[in-house]
Amino acid sequence: xxxxxxxxxxxxxxxxxxxxxxVMRDVCHDNVPYVVEDEVPWWEEARESAVARLxxxxxxxxxxxxxxxxxxxxxxxxxxxxxxxxxxLWHDVMAGLSVAAMVVPQGISYASLAGLPAxxxxxxxxxxxxxxxxxxxxxxxxxxxxxxxxxxLGAGLPAIMxxxxxxxxxxxxxxxxxxxxxxxxxAAIQVAFLAGCLYFAVGMLHLGWLTRFLSPNAISGFASxxxxxxxxxxxxxxxxxxxxxxxxxxxxSTLRRRLVVLRALAPLTVCALSxxxxxxxxxxxxVIRRVGPLCGSPVxxxxxxxxxxxxxxxxxxxxxxxxxxxxxxxxxxxxxANLAGAALGSSTAAGSFSRSAVASAVGARTPLxxxxxxxxxxxxxxxxxxxxxxxxANAQGAIVAVGALGLLDLRAGLALAASFPAEALVWASAFFxxxxxxxxxxxxxxxxxxxxxxxxxxxxxxxxxxxxxxxxKRGRGHARxxxxxxxxxxxLSAPSAVVRVRGPLVFASYRHxxxxxxxxxxxxxxxxxxGAGLPAxxxxxLAAVPFxxxxxxxLLRQLDRELRSRxxxxxxxxxxxxxxxxxxxxGGLLLDLGVGAVTGPLDP
Numbered sequence: 001x002x003x004x005x006x007x008x009x010x011x012x013x014x015x016x017x018x019x020x021x022x023v024m025r026d027v028c029h030d031n032v033p034y035v036v037e038d039e040v041p042w043w044e045e046a047r048e049s050a051v052a053r054l055x056x057x058x059x060x061x062x063x064x065x066x067x068x069x070x071x072x073x074x075x076x077x078x079x080x081x082x083x084x085x086x087x088x089l090w091h092d093v094m095a096g097l098s099v100a101a102m103v104v105p106q107g108i109s110y111a112s113l114a115g116l117p118a119x120x121x122x123x124x125x126x127x128x129x130x131x132x133x134x135x136x137x138x139x140x141x142x143x144x145x146x147x148x149x150x151x152x153l154g155a156g157l158p159a160i161m162x163x164x165x166x167x168x169x170x171x172x173x174x175x176x177x178x179x180x181x182x183x184x185x186x187a188a189i190q191v192a193f194l195a196g197c198l199y200f201a202v203g204m205l206h207l208g209w210l211t212r213f214l215s216p217n218a219i220s221g222f223a224s225x226x227x228x229x230x231x232x233x234x235x236x237x238x239x240x241x242x243x244x245x246x247x248x249x250x251x252x253s254t255l256r257r258r259l260v261v262l263r264a265l266a267p268l269t270v271c272a273l274s275x276x277x278x279x280x281x282x283x284x285x286x287v288i289r290r291v292g293p294l295c296g297s298p299v300x301x302x303x304x305x306x307x308x309x310x311x312x313x314x315x316x317x318x319x320x321x322x323x324x325x326x327x328x329x330x331x332x333x334x335x336x337a338n339l340a341g342a343a344l345g346s347s348t349a350a351g352s353f354s355r356s357a358v359a360s361a362v363g364a365r366t367p368l369x370x371x372x373x374x375x376x377x378x379x380x381x382x383x384x385x386x387x388x389x390x391x392x393a394n395a396q397g398a399i400v401a402v403g404a405l406g407l408l409d410l411r412a413g414l415a416l417a418a419s420f421p422a423e424a425l426v427w428a429s430a431f432f433x434x435x436x437x438x439x440x441x442x443x444x445x446x447x448x449x450x451x452x453x454x455x456x457x458x459x460x461x462x463x464x465x466x467x468x469x470x471x472x473k474r475g476r477g478h479a480r481x482x483x484x485x486x487x488x489x490x491x492l493s494a495p496s497a498v499v500r501v502r503g504p505l506v507f508a509s510y511r512h513x514x515x516x517x518x519x520x521x522x523x524x525x526x527x528x529x530x531g532a533g534l535p536a537x538x539x540x541x542l543a544a545v546p547f548x549x550x551x552x553x554x555l556l557r558q559l560d561r562e563l564r565s566r567x568x569x570x571x572x573x574x575x576x577x578x579x580x581x582x583x584x585x586x587g588g589l590l591l592d593l594g595v596g597a598v599t600g601p602l603d604p
Contacts, residue, residue, distance in 0.1 A: 074135070091363040096368070107122050115157060124349045126346075129370045132367065143350070145348075146350050149304055157187050199302070200336060203335060208327025217412075217416060218447060219430075221429065221431040222307075222434055250263050305348065308353065430442050458509060466500075498541055499517055501540070505556070506552055507549060514555055537572070540556070545580055546577070556589060
């Protein structure tokens with residue numbers, strides 16, 4: 001290192017020198033003014049951050065009015081303050097009635113899927129819907145029973161009962177052992193209570209950011225596999241004919257906008273046909289077969305409800321060009337809705353894809369639509385429950401099948417296979433694991449594959465090396481270098497080479513980046529290029545490196561040492577962002593190499 005570089009390096013030890021700040025502003029390609037501060041232990045930073053947050057919280061509390069306090073406790077106050085009766089009420093009432101027409105037969109059918117009396121499906125549509133209207137924030141979300149989670153209950157609860165030695169009744173509406181059915185029902189209520197506590201705790205602890213790791217491809221593959229798992233269960237004879245009626249009415253609803261109401265009335269029409277047939281012919285056997293063992297984990301059930309509800313809320317927010325709801329607020333609303341349902345004796349509830357789509361199509365404007373739907377369910381529970389006593393299992397199976405097949409999305413898997421094969425692997429892992437192994441295994445295998453894919457991309461970032469013709473024989477990375485990579489060579493002393501790393505420099509990518517850089521510049525990582533040697537100047541472009549950890553600092557130091565030992569006269573690091581510069585400073589690399597070793601962006 002020259003005397004000039006020694007003097008420059010020495011100036012770095014003075015943290016307040018204007019030279020250091022000027023260099024940081026020149027080097028950082030993101031043009032963010034960078035200020036170097038004295039090193040503070042992490043526990044001091046955590047304490048200062050906590051104290052600052054506490055002061056901000058106290059200041060916000062002191063400035064809040066009583067109406068803001070009330071809105072924080074009851075989110076419905078926010079939309080009620082701007083509610084327009086003339087513009088919004090009609091749309092909300094029609095959407096609520098349409099969802100209620102769907103959820104009555106669906107709730108009864110899904111309850112049978114879980115081995116519960118029909119009233120459980122109706123209560124899961126009544127209390128949680130009203131509670132979500134009070135505490136929720138998504139205008140079109142329809143809250144209530146969903147097919148996948150009730151199929152999980154239908155497998156998990158019998159396993160619990162078997163462990164307790166309690167028999168499971170085949171006919172929950174007319175149980176042979178009333179005491180055993182009461183125990184079974186109580187277990188379902190307890191699951192709803194525990195789920196509500198879990199959701200509310202996640203929201204209060206501000207852990208909603210964890211939903212960022214929910215892969216849409218994993219959810220799509222899982223839902224497609226689970227839909228086939230559920231839909232193949234109903235008896236065929238009468239069930240297929242009722243399925244045909246449902247599908248025909250659903251298709252007719254897409255032909256004209258005025259016919260969109262047929263989609264909501266389809267399940268109710270099938271129920272009416274089934275009840276009429278049962279009253280006339282009274283077949284002796286109309287029992288839908290019990291779902292096979294799918295899942296025994298309540299954690300899986302909560303995870304699936306979260307996936308579905310958050311996905312529906314995000315989709316509706318994007319469709320209506322609104323703000324995406326806060327995950328923490330949604331978790332709190334889900335928790336309170338399930339606690340309300342458990343208090344009134346229902347099982348778990350979540351956001352429904354199909355019913356939310358109907359509410360959106362009919363034109364729901366605010367969460368009042370969910371309250372209207374809950375009010376209609378209350379009337380059904382009071383006056384119309386005996387009407388549905390003769391609802392055949394075939395009709396229930398048809399409703400379950402069509403509702404489940406609505407989640408089937410094979411086009412998504414095929415589109416991913418054609419454009420993003422790695423993402424298609426996530427979709428396929430969820431889909432086939434559900435079909436061949438079980439629903440609970442499917443979601444966890446898909447999550448594992450998604451995590452492995454993410455880690456692979458972090459551990460193996462792209463490394464591009466461009467060697468100009470004057471540098472001698474090409475390295476092996478030159479052929480795949482994009483044309484724009486060699487820009488900026490005219491400002492460097494030839495012969496030169498530019499190495500560009502596209503990804504974080506962390507412990508997981510240490511060996512990959514090290515070997516790729518040396519193998520691209522040399523024939524082997526340990527032997528320089530025969531006859532030509534290394535270029536005199538090598539620039540490692542860090543513009544596409546978002547962050548560097550301690551292992552990344554060691555990697556850059558080792559590359560500098562090895563490249564210089566093999567003949568490189570000058571090794572520089574170009575265009576790091578402010579966070580990378582801070583890491584290089586803390587790791588001592590800037591002090592070791594001097595100011596001149598770090599440069600600004602390459603010339604365009």
